[in-house]
Amino acid sequence: MKRFLVPFLILMLTVACDRRSALRLEAADTTQPALSAPEPLTPAPNTEDYAIIRENEFLESLKNPLSTFSIDVDVASYANVRRVIQGGRRPPKDAVRIEEMINYFDYDYDAPTGEDPFAVVTEISAAPWNTKHKLVHIGLQGKKIEVNNLPPSNLVFLIDVSGSMEEANKLPLLKASFKMLIDQLRPQDHVAMVVYAGAAGLVLESTSGNEKTKILEALNNLEAGGSTAGGEGIRLAYDIARENFERNGNNRVILATDGDFNIGESSDAAMERLIEDKRKEGVFLTVLGFGTGNYKDSKMEALADTGNGNYAYVDNLNEARKVLVTEFGGTLFAIAKDVKLQLEFNPAKVKAYRLIGYENRMLQQEDFNNDQKDAGELGSGHTVTALYEIIPIGESTETPSVDDLKYQTTEVNGQAHNTNELLTLKLRYKNPDQDNSKLMVHPILDDHRLLTNTSDNFRWSASVAAFGMLLRDSQYINNFTYEQVSDLAQGAKGKDTEGYRTEFVGLVKSFGLLAHNN
Structure with missing residues (x-):
């Protein structure tokens, strides 16, 4: 009997304590508001801000033979786009600056050998997203100065x-x-x-x-x-x-x-x-x-x-x-400043052209020879890449038409027909401590090659450009897919010592799945 008495007394004491606690709660001041569940946290509003980008359109070379722009070595857009995609969202269109995406990556260009602080390389093949068009690849390789x-x-x-x-x-x-x-x-x-x-x-x-x-x-x-x-x-x-x-x-x-x-x-x-x-x-x-x-x-x-x-x-x-x-x-460390490019297209070879990206780096044609006009800088060992999409003579085009001029005419001279030059590339730059520019001139021959025979540099830059065009819903991307972008990039990774190109291929594949499921 004693064996059961102690537990029974403990149980009765516990019940009594619980009842006294309940009575105290009932007698407590009820004028205070009852505690409620905390309000769910409201996420901070997104106020990120991007400048509007209006995609470069095709221009007729006969009436607009000159294209002038400043180089751009900024790379912020790619890292920012990557951040947004890795967060499971589609980047805002204006966050996608295609030239910065292309120039995020290093390219295997030949080093300069002359007095100029950079070398110029060019390559021409078909545009992967429109094989009736040509793609002109222009690369600058800055002179590498060892840190010491x-x-x-x-x-x-x-x-x-x-x-x-x-x-x-x-x-x-x-x-x-x-x-x-x-x-x-x-x-x-x-x-x-x-x-x-x-x-x-x-x-x-x-x-x-x-x-x-x-x-x-x-x-x-x-x-x-x-x-x-x-x-x-x-x-x-x-x-x-x-x-x-x-x-x-x-x-x-x-x-x-x-x-x-x-x-x-x-x-x-x-x-x-x-x-x-x-x-x-x-x-x-x-x-x-x-x-x-x-x-x-x-x-x-x-x-x-x-x-x-x-x-x-x-x-x-x-x-x-x-x-x-x-x-x-x-x-x-800058090795050149105010670097500007001006391309003159041969209207006997080129019906129309457009610069891919660089929309906020475009210059007036007279700015090229104006040493007071600011342009981009090139750093030690840096590469800069630009792409032009070209519609050859004989291909149809839907470029906006301009009425013929009333007081003058534009004619193509015989030399334009008798040369194999597709265009002439001119560059101006200043040494970092000087105010007068130097001129470089490079005629570019129409040495078109098959896309499969192009360099990794060419195919890689084309794949990055295509991805940017897809992200921007470009009117010129046609039916090119994310899978085609990743396939093109996969075959052009090259050495990829730091793994940046492998990361890009994974990014394209991941976003391709995300876009497909949405």
Whole structure:
């Protein structure tokens, strides 16, 4: 009997306690509102901003024989597009800049051998998406200068530490990325550090590259908070760069931000005018974009284009390593500036043409000989690739027609018919420390070859262009498919030492499945 009594008493005490607790709850103040389940978190609105791109159309060569544009070594679009696709979404059309996608990848061009700082290579075959058309591949290969032989650098890190930079893929990723760059610095290189939020300030005076501990300490102490005084920060960074100017060296501001300027000079026009004034002082600009959600691609691209600079988007540490370690020289050291191309098409051979991409890099024909007109820079060891799609004479075309002129006529001279030249390529460039341009002229013969006999360079650039056209819903892509893009790219990967091309093939296949299922 005792064996059952103790458990029974414990049970009765427990019930009594529970009843007293219940009575206390009933007697409690009921004027306070009852606790409710927490509201579900609302995702932050997506305010990413991209400049409008209107695809280049075909132009008749008889009435529009000249095509003029600035080179573009920016690669931000590809990394950003990759980020969006890997997140399971279709990129906005205006985020897809085909020339930046093509130029994200290195190409196996022959190195320059003459006095000019870059070599020119060309190749012609059928356009994979329209075999009745020709595709002209133009490649520039910059002279490679070994890091130890590069001139001393005067760098100013201009870092956005505003409140919008708190997220893990912004300031924390930025710090990790800059640590890779700091590790590349030599004793003859110097770094200053400017930050901006509600106001701009100097947090590290120009410091030698052999004082890495001091530089890293300044970087590690940065914290995000406040609004964004971008204009004030840019002005201060350029002032610091001028104070420590290396007459025979590399002078550059490296701006790292999500592009969300909202205090002071924040309009695109005001920021561009500020950068345009400052570039005349001989200081180049590199723009590194970080983050998602409020990313201002259009503003950062405009700043880089205006400031004799380049622009990359860093979405992970692998991309940071590519931009700031693997391509260290090309990213930070210019071997030529204001590089412009002008092509004159032979109307006896070419009925119409269009430049694939480069829509926001187009120039007026008179800009080519105008040394006051800004254009792109080429870095050490960098490659630049451009593609033209051509409609040969004899093929039908639906290009917009223009009425014949009333007061003059356009005629094709006999020389145009008697030559095998498809077009003439002219280039102008300036040495980084000079203001007068030099001219290069390259007649291009119509040496058409089968697509299967073209180089990996040709087929790879064509596959990337086709992918970009598909993402943009180009009117010229015809019935070309994602599977055909991946097949073309798979057979043109080449050495692919870093695996970037293999990653691209996987990206095309993944997005092809996503597009098919939608």
